[in-house]
Amino acid sequence: MTKINVTVDGVSYHDDVEPRTLLVHYLREQVGKVGTVVGCDTSNCGACTVDLDGLSVKSCTVLAVQADGSEVTTVEGLAGTDGLDPMQQAFHDNHALQCGFCTPGMIMAARDLLRHNPHPSEEEIREGIEGNLCRCTGYQNIVRAVQAAAGAAAGAAAGAGAAS
Known part of the structure; x- marks a missing residue:
């Protein structure tokens, strides 16, 4: 041991x-x-x-x-006392899960993608999550969820910049 x-x-x-x-x-x-x-x-x-x-x-x-x-x-x-992580929320809002088996790994990979590329194109999202397999969704809703999370992060950053 x-x-x-x-x-x-x-x-x-x-x-x-x-x-x-x-x-x-x-x-x-x-x-x-x-x-x-x-x-x-x-x-x-x-x-x-x-x-x-x-x-x-x-x-x-x-x-x-x-x-x-x-x-x-x-x-x-990921989730805090104020609710779900933005990526978790985006997956929920965009119906990016079906059986849910791949969802934890997919969410973690998508968060990593946005850390390195906060404004990915659809092609970059698909490439960024290619190491994670989903057998249920056909990926379209997963891509939409990542786009939504990226948009929410950009909106939050813009709002924070306007407040300062």
């Missing part, structure tokens, strides 16, 4: 883990963050996407011991 210290969604955890434990299994089984979905275990589907120190990663490709000393944000850590 190896001792790790990880901050997950703002809470510090100090746990013993087997060195071979994947981050996705640690998050689900030891921390209880079951919103991080185990999909394919081969990094093809993206359902397990989380932020690790501000970078989007597929948590089935990271060992828990590699996250020692790191900060992890899961889909469960």
